[in-house]
Every structure is written in C-alpha cells, then in structure tokens.
Amino acid sequence: MIGISAWDYVFIRTCIFLLHLIAPLSVIYSLVRCLIHLPFHIPHVLEAWLALEAVFYLVVYLPRKNYLQTVVTHPTAGRDDRRRLFWRCHSNIPDPDRYLTRWFRDAPVAEIKRENVKDFFRWAFLNSGEPDPAYDEELEEYIGEMEKLLGRKLEPGRGDAQCLRLTLDKVEMLHRSLIWYLCVFVVDTLASIYLRYYSFDFHRTSLFQFLAVFPTRLLTLFTTCRSPAKTLTY
Numbered sequence: 342m343i344g345i346s347a348w349d350y351v352f353i354r355t356c357i358f359l360l361h362l363i364a365p366l367s368v369i370y371s372l373v374r375c376l377i378h379l380p381f382h383i384p385h386v387l388e389a390w391l392a393l394e395a396v397f398y399l400v401v402y403l404p405r406k407n408y409l410q411t412v413v414t415h416p417t418a419g420r421d422d423r424r425r426l427f428w429r430c431h432s433n434i435p436d437p438d439r440y441l442t443r444w445f446r447d448a449p450v451a452e453i454k455r456e457n458v459k460d461f462f463r464w465a466f467l468n469s470g471e472p473d474p475a476y477d478e479e480l481e482e483y484i485g486e487m488e489k490l491l492g493r494k495l496e497p498g499r500g501d502a503q504c505l506r507l508t509l510d511k512v513e514m515l516h517r518s519l520i521w522y523l524c525v526f527v528v529d530t531l532a533s534i535y536l537r538y539y540s541f542d543f544h545r546t547s548l549f550q551f552l553a554v555f556p557t558r559l560l561t562l563f564t565t566c567r568s569p570a571k572t573l574t575y
Contacts, residue, residue: 363518364402367394394519402516409512415468420479423466427483430465437490445502452500458484464506526556533560544568544575 370391373379418426434440438450444461445453462483463469467476488494533543537560545561546568554561558574568574 360518360521361516363394363520364398364516367391368398371395390519397519398516402514406512406514409514413508415508418468423479424482427462427466427486431486431490434490437487445504448500448502451496452502453495454498454500454502455484455495456497456499457502457504458487458495461504461506464504464509468508470506470509522556529556530559533558542566546570546572546574 372395374388441453441458441461442448442450445457459480460470462480463472463476466483467473467479469476484495537543543558543560543564544566545558545564548561550572551557551561561574
C-alpha cells in the first residue's frame with residue numbers, strides 16, 4: 342500500500358515529475374542526435390528506448406490528444422424524446438441539492454443560480470453549449486420542474502459555479518511514458534495469470550480488436566471464451 346507520510350508524498354511526486362520528463366527529454370535528445378554529432382555515446386538500448394518514447398509522444402499521444410478535442414456530433418432528438426429523457430433523470434434524483442452540487446464540481450449551492458442550471462440542462466438535454474432563443478420555453482419548463490423538486494426558487498442570474506459538460510469541455514490529458522504502460526502490462530499480465538490459476542476464465546472480444554487495446558492483453562490470444570459484449574472484456 343502507498344504510505345501517507347510527508348516523505349511518501351514527496352517520493353511519489355518526485356517519481357511523477359521524473360516520469361513526465363521522459364517525453365520531452367526523449368524528443369530533445371533524438372532531435373539533437375539526428376542533427377549534430379554528439380561528443381559522447383549512450384548505450385544503444387537506452388538510445389533505442391529514447392527514440393521509441395519520442396515516436397510514441399509525437400506520433401501517438403499528440404495526434405490522439407488533438408483528436409479528442411474535436412467537436413462531438415451529438416445524436417438528434419425531438420422535443421418529446423428530450424422531455425422523456427428529462428423525466429427519466431428527474432424521477433431518479435433522491436437529493437436534488439446534492440445532485441446539482443456534484444454536477445457543478447462541488448460548488449456551493451449559493452453559486453448555482455438559474456442561468457448556471459440552464460447551462461447544464463442545455464448540454465444535458467439539448468446537446469448544445471450556446472444559448473438559443475428557440476429553446477427558451479423548453480428550458481424554462483425544465484427549470485420549473487427542478488425548482489419543484491428543490492422546494493425553492495433558483496436565484497436569478499449566474500454564479501461562479503461551472504458544470505461538467507462531458508462532451509463539450511476540453512479533455513484534460515497527461516502523457517504517460519512507455520515505461521508506465523510497460524508496468525501496466527506486467528501488472529495486468531500477472532493478475533490475469535493469478536486469476537487463471539484460480540480457475541477464472543478470461544472472456545475476450547474479437548481478435549481483430551487485439552491491437553485496439555493498449556497495452557495489449559496477451560491472454561486474448563490464448564483464451565477460447567468470448568465476451569457477449571463487442572467492446573468489453575472480463
């Protein structure tokens with residue numbers, strides 16, 4: 342288990358900092374190595390690893406990061422479908438104040454005002470982040486039902502609270518080195534072997550999706566059990 346002392350915290354933060362340095366150092370070294378003759382040599386194994394880290398960062402991580410920031414194409418839905426979805430959600434809220442504060446990143450209730458909730462509903466049910474007068478009446482309907490559930494009127498205006506809008510907000514990503522993924526691969530493989538030893542069967546997806554998972558799971562190549570889900574293994 343990870344310790345909770347100050348020294349443990351310093352050690353963990355130091356390790357994270359060093360792991361984050363791998364990508365920029367790999368890119369810098371690889372570029373310099375290609376452009377000029379260095380007066381020193383490092384072991385070929387280390388040089389190959391730095392080159393792989395640089396390629397992974399530039400060819401895999403950065404394009405993936407840019408792709409995940411692209412605008413999402415939401416499914417179209419009519420007003421009846423949106424109202425039906427609203428009521429399905431609305432009827433499963435046991436604690437409306439907690440519901441709102443959690444969606445608003447634990448913001449104080451006083452900062453979650455009428456316009457803030459409209460922003461949330463605009464994303465959740467209209468699949469939009471921009472105000473549109475054509476939907477004002479519908480939003481007012483949803484606001485009214487939420488106020489009934491809260492047992493109070495929402496304060497007019499806009500507070501400092503910011504809601505989660507999972508398909509509109511920027512995707513925050515942090516680079517992980519190939520060493521990190523190698524550690525994940527080793528731990529996952531050992532866990533799979535351990536579970537297989539105790540007679541658990543690994544259920545794979547299609548073999549065509551073997552390379553779609555990174556790091557790969559070797560057990561996919563050897564198991565005969567098939568998962569009924571197209572994209573879920575267990």
